[in-house]
Amino acid sequence: MNKLRVLKQFVGLKLRGKFQSREALLAYQETKWQSFVQSTLSKSTFYRPYIQGDKVDRHGLPIIDKAIFMDQFNQINTVGIDRDAAMDLAVRAESSREFDSTIDGITVGLSTGTSGKRGLFLISAEERESWVVMVMDRILPPKWFRKQKVAFFLRANSNLYTSVQSAIYDFQYFDIFQPIQTLAEALLVYRPDVLAGQPSILLALADILTKGNTQPSPWKPMQMISFAEVLHPEDATLLKHVFDAPIREVYQCTEGLLGVSCDHGTMHLNEDNLIVETEWIDEHHCRPIITDFTRKSQPVIRYRMSDVLKIKQTPCSCGSPFLAVEQILGRDDDVLWIGGERVFPDVLSRKIALATDAFARYEIVQTGETEIHVNIQSNHFEETKAAIAAVLEEYLSPIHEAPLRIHWHATTFNPTLKQRKIRHEIQHKIH
Numbered sequence: 001m002n003k004l005r006v007l008k009q010f011v012g013l014k015l016r017g018k019f020q021s022r023e024a025l026l027a028y029q030e031t032k033w034q035s036f037v038q039s040t041l042s043k044s045t046f047y048r049p050y051i052q053g054d055k056v057d058r059h060g061l062p063i064i065d066k067a068i069f070m071d072q073f074n075q076i077n078t079v080g081i082d083r084d085a086a087m088d089l090a091v092r093a094e095s096s097r098e099f100d101s102t103i104d105g106i107t108v109g110l111s112t113g114t115s116g117k118r119g120l121f122l123i124s125a126e127e128r129e130s131w132v133v134m135v136m137d138r139i140l141p142p143k144w145f146r147k148q149k150v151a152f153f154l155r156a157n158s159n160l161y162t163s164v165q166s167a168i169y170d171f172q173y174f175d176i177f178q179p180i181q182t183l184a185e186a187l188l189v190y191r192p193d194v195l196a197g198q199p200s201i202l203l204a205l206a207d208i209l210t211k212g213n214t215q216p217s218p219w220k221p222m223q224m225i226s227f228a229e230v231l232h233p234e235d236a237t238l239l240k241h242v243f244d245a246p247i248r249e250v251y252q253c254t255e256g257l258l259g260v261s262c263d264h265g266t267m268h269l270n271e272d273n274l275i276v277e278t279e280w281i282d283e284h285h286c287r288p289i290i291t292d293f294t295r296k297s298q299p300v301i302r303y304r305m306s307d308v309l310k311i312k313q314t315p316c317s318c319g320s321p322f323l324a325v326e327q328i329l330g331r332d333d334d335v336l337w338i339g340g341e342r343v344f345p346d347v348l349s350r351k352i353a354l355a356t357d358a359f360a361r362y363e364i365v366q367t368g369e370t371e372i373h374v375n376i377q378s379n380h381f382e383e384t385k386a387a388i389a390a391v392l393e394e395y396l397s398p399i400h401e402a403p404l405r406i407h408w409h410a411t412t413f414n415p416t417l418k419q420r421k422i423r424h425e426i427q428h429k430i431h
């Protein structure tokens with residue numbers, strides 16, 4: 001990594017300042033889009049046929065999804081990397097736990113979405129530098145006179161992440177495939193300033209450090225960072241209480257660094273790097289279609305995410321003109337389908353959190369039209385069960401036609417698996 005270029009970019013970003021209005025932001029995006037078309041998309045076999053003339057209307061390009069993105073991998077990428085070779089390399093890197101896979105200087109990474117389908121991402125050295133600049137700007141502001149220690153709990157390390165290692169940050173990678181007890185002990189030895197991990201790992205650490213009750217932890221970081229999974233508001237509250245530190249939510253996935261929560265706790269999409277189109281499902285919920293004009297080796301253009309976003313109805317008090325997201329609801333299968341209606345998980349999980357104080361982790365899985373399984377991990381199983389049963393009765397009974405069959409199970413969750421609290425596993429969707 002070229003530190004001078006990173007510093008230059010970072011200073012440039014700071015000097016550019018904040019966008020004064022939504023209009024100024026849109027004008028900036030359009031300029032960036034047009035120059036991106038000429039400099040990058042013209043190199044992509046998939047997109048070249050759409051480029052005619054000096055100005056290209058984005059809406060003339062196809063909307064794609066993950067399946068097309070992976071299927072057309074070789075045609076879309078601009079660096080001539082073959083999908084099968086890249087996949088082979090990434091899988092080998094992950095199983096050997098040696099994470100330095102590059103092809104011709106391009107980092108190849110593997111991602112497993114919550115749907116379990118594997119995705120590949122390509123990052124050039126230049127893109128990695130831009131990523132570091134974004135991390136410095138929005139996630140880990142440098143403290144110039146003191147090195148910050150960052151504990152990074154990850155499924156797989158990547159030289160993308162360790163590239164932030166420098167004079168200002170000391171990174172330590174914690175492999176989440178190790179026993180959580182071992183990781184907690186290592187954490188207490190390292191004592192980082194910043195604790196970063198997926199919510200289910202942070203919750204599992206909270207559980208161990210407080211020995212299963214919700215007392216404040218004997219050790220506290222200065223800052224927590226949550227990524228890779230939906231951070232449920234009640235879990236954020238619990239983590240803030242246990243660790244007595246603020247938590248910043250990062251919306252990062254194969255498709256890029258999409259958003260970061262601001263100091264007011266609102267998630268803003270990084271619209272200075274992305275154009276976000278919204279496909280509305282109902283009045284408040286939409287699926288984002290993103291166009292990233294910073295991804296040069298693997299363009300992400302009019303890419304329909306499977307996440308559902310609940311858009312904030314009132315402007316955030318921080319003054320940012322970037323789209324404010326009230327909540328990321330995860331994938332489209334993170335809903336229940338009852339009586340032909342979509343029940344979004346946020347309503348249920350908030351109610352459940354209000355109904356019980358017991359430290360519990362749970363999962364509500366719909367397996368058939370009237371079949372629901374509830375898995376609970378708690379020292380207060382009966383209390384949690386009663387709370388969840390009451391909420392399900394209150395919300396679902398007015399809309400279901402046939403009686404629901406609810407099965408209750410006591411379980412221990414594997415913290416290395418992505419947590420999806422409420423979801424359906426119905427093979428034939430009923431919508």
Ligand SMILES: [Zn+2]
Binds near residue numbers: 262263265319
């Ligand atoms: Zn804000």
